[in-house]
Amino acid sequence: MLASKTLSRQSVRFVLARSQSSVSKVDPKILAQQAPNRTEIWSESQRARTDAMTGPRFSGKDLAKQPRPYAAINLIAKQPIRFVDSNVAVCDGNKGLEGHPKIYINLDPPRAHACGYCGLKYARSELKAELEGHTH
Known part of the structure; x- marks a missing residue:
């Protein structure tokens, strides 16, 4: 009985010493x-x-x-604006099944619009010259 108490104390000391050193x-x-x-x-x-x-x-x-x-908020800000020909952009995260639900983004106001799920930015292609100087 005394040997088992001594053994358990030694085991506890060993475990404590090992965890503290790591x-x-x-x-x-x-x-x-x-x-x-x-x-x-x-x-x-x-x-x-x-x-x-x-x-x-x-x-x-x-x-x-x-x-x-890395913080995704900073990584997604480095992504370029995606320009589309229509006034509605479709975003699904660009990852197929790994992406997010497909959403439709209204591009009527003349500016870049971010996807609410992934943060990718979309704008109408006619605004490309105006917005290219403001990216990044």
């Missing part, structure tokens, strides 16, 4: 950054990364090794 210090600047290409939040419902990555779910984890995907 957790590295994370630079607070990196932890506070929302994504590698974005420093602040972009939605009112989004929590700051420092607030979101707390609690028992993240205790003992090496946060430097956690996934840090």
Whole structure:
């Protein structure tokens, strides 16, 4: 009985020592950054990364090794405007079954219009000369 208590204490110490040694210090600047290409939040419902990555779910984890995907809001802003000949654009996410539901975007007002699902921008082709200087 004494041997089993000693063994279990040694096992606990080993596990604790091993988990503590694998957790590295994370630079607070990196932890506070929302994504590698974005420093602040972009939605009112989004929590700051420092607030979101707390609690028992993240205790003992090496946060430097956690996934840090790029913010899609910045990536989609780099996409060029798609020009169409009619006054209605059709968007389905351009990914077939991996996209979003097909929607029809009214292009009557003379400006670029973003898809509500994916953010791709559409405009009438007659506005191309006017809008090309304003992209990116």
